[in-house]
Amino acid sequence: MAYEYHRLPAAAGIGLRSPHVGEVLAQRPSVPFFEVHSENYYLDGGPALAALGRIRADYPLSLHGVGMSLGSSDPLDLAHVEKLKTLIARVEPALVSEHLCWSAIGGRHLNDLLPLPYTDEALALACTRISELQERVGREVAVENISSYLAFADSTIPEWEFIAALAQRTGCKLLLDINNVYVNASNHGFDADGYIAAIPADAVAEIHLAGFEQSDGCLIDTHGAPVAPEVWALYARTIERLGPRPTLIEWDTDIPAFDVLQREAATAQIILEPRNVIAS
Numbered sequence: 518m519a520y521e522y523h524r525l526p527a528a529a530g531i532g533l534r535s536p537h538v539g540e541v542l543a544q545r546p547s548v549p550f551f552e553v554h555s556e557n558y559y560l561d562g563g564p565a566l567a568a569l570g571r572i573r574a575d576y577p578l579s580l581h582g583v584g585m586s587l588g589s590s591d592p593l594d595l596a597h598v599e600k601l602k603t604l605i606a607r608v609e610p611a612l613v614s615e616h617l618c619w620s621a622i623g624g625r626h627l628n629d630l631l632p633l634p635y636t637d638e639a640l641a642l643a644c645t646r647i648s649e650l651q652e653r654v655g656r657e658v659a660v661e662n663i664s665s666y667l668a669f670a671d672s673t674i675p676e677w678e679f680i681a682a683l684a685q686r687t688g689c690k691l692l693l694d695i696n697n698v699y700v701n702a703s704n705h706g707f708d709a710d711g712y713i714a715a716i717p718a719d720a721v722a723e724i725h726l727a728g729f730e731q732s733d734g735c736l737i738d739t740h741g742a743p744v745a746p747e748v749w750a751l752y753a754r755t756i757e758r759l760g761p762r763p764t765l766i767e768w769d770t771d772i773p774a775f776d777v778l779q780r781e782a783a784t785a786q787i788i789l790e791p792r793n794v795i796a797s
């Protein structure tokens with residue numbers, strides 16, 4: 518494989534989870550890039566970090582954070598930022614990303630990615646924190662749109678305008694999760710294609726695809742199912758608009774055999790091929 522490790526290829530990669538690490542190390546499958554959760558490697562040594570180093574020697578890597586709590590009104594957790602900086606120096610990832618959410622307040626951590634009220638005040642706060650994070654780690658960070666199951670009555674800015682403003686004001690990149698756009702469009706009753714149309718194309722550094730499940734009329738972003746046909750269709754329309762982008766299959770619960778993820782990635786790859794984009 519001859520990939521440039523300093524950037525993600527516009528191809529379909531796979532989220533690497535611990536049950537598959539041994540198989541990947543033994544078989545070195547043809548995968549254009551892997552993404553891992555940053556916090557799983559905030560270690561000073563040990564077998565997990567050693568395995569990541571071996572994988573990084575053969576594949577471009579995307580570091581995806583789940584614990585920075587970018588949207589919190591707390592000061593940035595500088596110990597957390599330092600751990601991310603150390604990991605960046607160790608593995609030299611092609612991309613670093615975080616979620617647009619909050620998960621800690623007053624020093625208490627919640628095990629969830631919670632939505633923000635989309636207000637001018639929250640936007641200013643998120644921009645300040647994203648800018649500070651980018652300055653401290655010395656590189657652009659991609660910010661991911663999350664799924665949500667409630668909306669704040671105080672919100673005054675549509676989610677897509679909020680996300681676009683983050684990129685325009687801070688120069689951050691965006692990690693556009695197509696499943697989350699679809700889930701939120703269904704749960705909150707907005708037009709998913711209108712959302713995609715409002716996103717600045719140049720800012721989109723990576724795309725996520727995952728599976729949702731339905732519960733009591735609400736779509737839940739479980740990351741435990743195949744990508745739904747409606748999400749594949751929205752993804753194809755997104756690629757038609759944006760052009761090919763690095764795309765990642767995420768699967769975090771009821772993790773299947775690695776070849777199931779490879780088949781999902783192969784479906785994304787077909788959509789990414791230019792001739793198929795034109796035909797879609």
Ligand SMILES: [Fe+2]
Pocket residue numbers: 661694725726727767
């Ligand atoms: Fe995602």
